[in-house]
Amino acid sequence: MIRYLRTFVVAAEAESFSAAGNRLGLTQSAVSTQIRRLEDELGFPLFDRKAKSVTLCNEGRHALEQATQILDLFDGMKQQRGFPDPRGLNIGAISTVQASLLPKALQHFRRAQPAASINIAPGVSTELLAKVDSHELDLAVMLKPRLGLPPDLKWIPLIQERYVGIAPKGTPGDLAEVLRTQPFIRYDRRSPGGQLVDRYLKQHGLATMDTMELDEPSVILNMVSEGLGCSIIPGDLVPVSKVRGIRTLRLPGSPLIREIGILARLEVFDRPSTQTFVDSLTVQAAKIGKRSSRSN
Incomplete structure (x- = not known):
């Protein structure tokens, strides 16, 4: 929050998010985001926004004085001997x-x-x-x-992490057959990793019987080990080989990698x-x- 207060003070002085960004080494978008989050945290607006400039509103003028005092106190604390490195x-x-x-x-x-x-x-x-x-x-x-x-x-x-197919141990067939006969636990398509799986399935024409969609590969792995279905997940950082009750399946075509x-x-x-x-x-x-x- 100290960072947001400092951005607020500079933006108030410059009366421009773009000019404040130039002083702070930030993009205009980053300045706008920090100010908006500070306003959300405080519960009131700080600026009246116009087409090419911003000016402090009444609440912002009161907040500016307090923000300056807080920053002065914080900078004074950093000068004290033994204070932890502020650049953690x-x-x-x-x-x-x-x-x-x-x-x-x-x-x-x-x-x-x-x-x-x-x-x-x-x-x-x-x-x-x-x-x-x-x-x-x-x-x-x-x-x-x-x-x-x-x-x-x-x-x-x-x-470079490879994806693997996983199914309950003892499940017969190759990946295509397993996907046709087993419930599919999908890696969340809202995540970049899940989007890779979705594109791979479409490129290879592999049909699935979707039953669940989760955003944690390790949780998906545990679900499969309990016999709840099959899946495709990244297999190097997730402990696939250490979980019992899992059969790994080769993915056809070029390796799927993230x-x-x-x-x-x-x-x-x-x-x-x-x-x-x-x-x-x-x-x-x-x-x-x-x-x-x-x-x-």
């Missing part, structure tokens, strides 16, 4: 990364940066992309965006904590990649 990392991660890559990577990170503060936010890739772009997060471990990235963002690939990596703002790369975190994730991803190569 704000990280986003999709669920499969939080359950696999992240714990081991954080062990290495904590040994190298024991005093660094770190905050981890969950979310799907589309949400995390928006939060990195709006400066709510420094970086996110997520699926590679399909569209081009703004010039102030950088993509670092970590792992790329997981780090999306980060360029401005955070000069921080030692950022470099250490990226290095820690890269090492852990390489270990998982080697295990996947041996099993294929």
Whole structure:
């Protein structure tokens, strides 16, 4: 919220979201998003918005004085000896990364940066992309965006994760037969990973008997192990081989792959904590990649 208050003060001085963005190194859209979220949190508007400019409304003028006082107090606290580094990392991660890559990577990170503060936010890739772009997060471990990235963002690939078909152990037939005869538990089509599965099924003309749609591959895996149906999920970060009662099925055609990596703002790369975190994730991803190569 301190970040939003600082954006508010600059926007009030400039009377323009675009000019405020230039001062802060943000896009106009990011400034507008932060102001809107601050207004939602406070419960009242801060600006009267016009075609090419913005001016403080009555509530905004009162809030500006208080925001300035809060920022002065906060900046004073940062000058005190022993106050924690205010540039702690704000990280986003999709669920499969939080359950696999992240714990081991954080062990290495904590040994190298024991005093660094770190905050981890969950979310799907589309949400995390928006939060990195709006400066709510420094970086996110997520699926590679399909569209081009703004010039102030950088993509670092970590792992190429293969999808696998899964069915209850003992289910006969190849993937096409299993899909025709077993209830299908679908990876949520609102997520980028689920959209990959949907496109694959359509490209190969594979019919399914949809019964459920979930956004957590690990939950889908447990559902299949309980005999509730079959599915297609990413199989490297989700512990497919460790769950009993599962039969894996080869996917026909070219391998179905999703790329997981780090999306980060360029401005955070000069921080030692950022470099250490990226290095820690890269090492852990390489270990998982080697295990996947041996099993294929």
